[in-house]
Amino acid sequence: MILKERTKSVTHRILESLDHRTTLSPSEKIQYDNQIKGYAGELEFDNKLKDARVPGILISDLLLSTKDTSYQIDSLLITDTRIYLYEIKNYTGSYHYKDGDIYSDSGHLIQSPVNQVERKRAYLHNLLLNNGYHIEIIAHVVYITPNFYIYSLPKTSSILFVGQLTSHFESLSSHQENKNLKLANTLIALHDASYRPTNLPNYLLTELKNGTMCSKCFSFAYTTSRQCRTCSKCGYRENSAEVIHRSIEEFRLLFPEKPVTKKGIYDWCGKDWSESRIKRVLKKHYQLHSSSRSSYYD
Ligand SMILES: [Zn+2]
Numbered sequence: 001m002i003l004k005e006r007t008k009s010v011t012h013r014i015l016e017s018l019d020h021r022t023t024l025s026p027s028e029k030i031q032y033d034n035q036i037k038g039y040a041g042e043l044e045f046d047n048k049l050k051d052a053r054v055p056g057i058l059i060s061d062l063l064l065s066t067k068d069t070s071y072q073i074d075s076l077l078i079t080d081t082r083i084y085l086y087e088i089k090n091y092t093g094s095y096h097y098k099d100g101d102i103y104s105d106s107g108h109l110i111q112s113p114v115n116q117v118e119r120k121r122a123y124l125h126n127l128l129l130n131n132g133y134h135i136e137i138i139a140h141v142v143y144i145t146p147n148f149y150i151y152s153l154p155k156t157s158s159i160l161f162v163g164q165l166t167s168h169f170e171s172l173s174s175h176q177e178n179k180n181l182k183l184a185n186t187l188i189a190l191h192d193a194s195y196r197p198t199n200l201p202n203y204l205l206t207e208l209k210n211g212t213m214c215s216k217c218f219s220f221a222y223t224t225s226r227q228c229r230t231c232s233k234c235g236y237r238e239n240s241a242e243v244i245h246r247s248i249e250e251f252r253l254l255f256p257e258k259p260v261t262k263k264g265i266y267d268w269c270g271k272d273w274s275e276s277r278i279k280r281v282l283k284k285h286y287q288l289h290s291s292s293r294s295s296y297y298d
Contacts, residue, residue: 003184004191006046006060008039010253011197017250018201020218021208028201041090041144042074045165052169055079055176057184063192064127070195071120078184080176085124085139087117096151113141114158127190133183140168196256205255211270212247214238220270244273244281259296260286 008016015032018024024032042060049058057078064071075086095102095110102110121139128135142160153159160168211220212229219233229243230236244265251268252260262282266275282288286297 001056001178002050002058002060004059004062004188006039006042009035009061010195011035011200012039013250013253014200016218017254018203018208020213020220022203024201031201037090038088042088044144045075045086045088045142048165049075049077049169052166052173054169054172055178056084056172057178057180059184059187062187063195064123064187064190065192065195066123066127069123070192071123073120073124076187077172078178078180079172080178080180081136083124083135083137084172085117085121085137086142087113087120087139088142088144089113090145091143091148092145093147094149094151097153102150114156117141117158128183128187131186133186135180135183203254205258208254210268211272212243215243215246224272240273240277241281241284244269244278245285248281248285259294260298261294261296 011031012035015024015028015035018028019032046058046060054077059076059078060074062073062076064073073085074088077084077086091110093105095104097103100112102112104110117139121137125137128137140158140160142162142165144162146162148161150159209220212222213220214222214229214231214234214236215238216236217231217234219231221232222229223232224230224240227240228237229240247269248260248265251258251265258264260282262275262279265278265282266273269278282297288295288297
């Protein structure tokens with residue numbers, strides 16, 4: 001049972017939008033590329049888990065916080081007796097293990113992913129305890145890419161390579177269908193949907209290309225019929241009101257501090273859609289706040 005589906009992270013969605021509306025710097029390009037690869041690895045993990053039909057509740061991308069830190073959990077599988085916490089890594093290449101540390105071929109030390117996942121396990125344990133739940137949590141680091149290897153790694157149950165996933169999931173199939181829905185819903189309620197990381201790129205509205213993009217291929221070029229936007233590049237058709245709504249959400253993601261106004265969205269959408277049409281979408285999805293000096297939606 002999937003209680004929370006995976007979505008692209010805030011960083012991923014912002015970089016995706018900026019990549020099409022402006023030119024990313026080389027370091028932002030690398031950051032974007034890592035986001036794409038990381039997300040693809042997580043989806044790969046999800047598919048394997050779904051195929052295995054393990055009886056349990058699945059929660060993806062959970063953002064939780066303690067008093068002084070926020071942490072993201074890639075995947076949680078809640079069974080009747082235990083919680084399995086998975087940290088998914090998409091590293092490629094060969095590494096080697098020596099005295100508790102993992103080194104790349106160039107000799108660089110990589111931060112121990114096992115320590116990282118164990119820290120999250122401790123945070124989650126305490127959070128659940130504070131909410132009245134005492135349940136065993138088992139944490140695993142999953143290396144989802146086939147061309148990744150750590151030489152001389154001692155046998156450890158904390159690390160799962162992609163080839164071990166099927167048998168790992170099979171070992172969980174004896175669990176009973178679930179009685180921990182209340183616990184799962186407690187965690188979902190604690191999810192911080194408004195979280196924004198601090199290392200986002202800098203950008204200004206005036207630097208970005210206006211217009212609506214195709215949701216499949218990101219092209220700005222299109223033709224319209226009465227109710228639809230048809231992409232000139234890939235032919236994908238979308239309902240115009242949905243295109244405008246999606247573009248408003250993109251604006252809000254990029255500029256959470258800016259008020260959403262009819263005129264602002266008219267410009268943002270490339271002045272292609274009438275203000276009355278934009279107003280209809282705004283009225284349908286958002287609340288209007290009016291004063292004598294300004295009106296905005298949120
Ligand atoms: Zn398209």
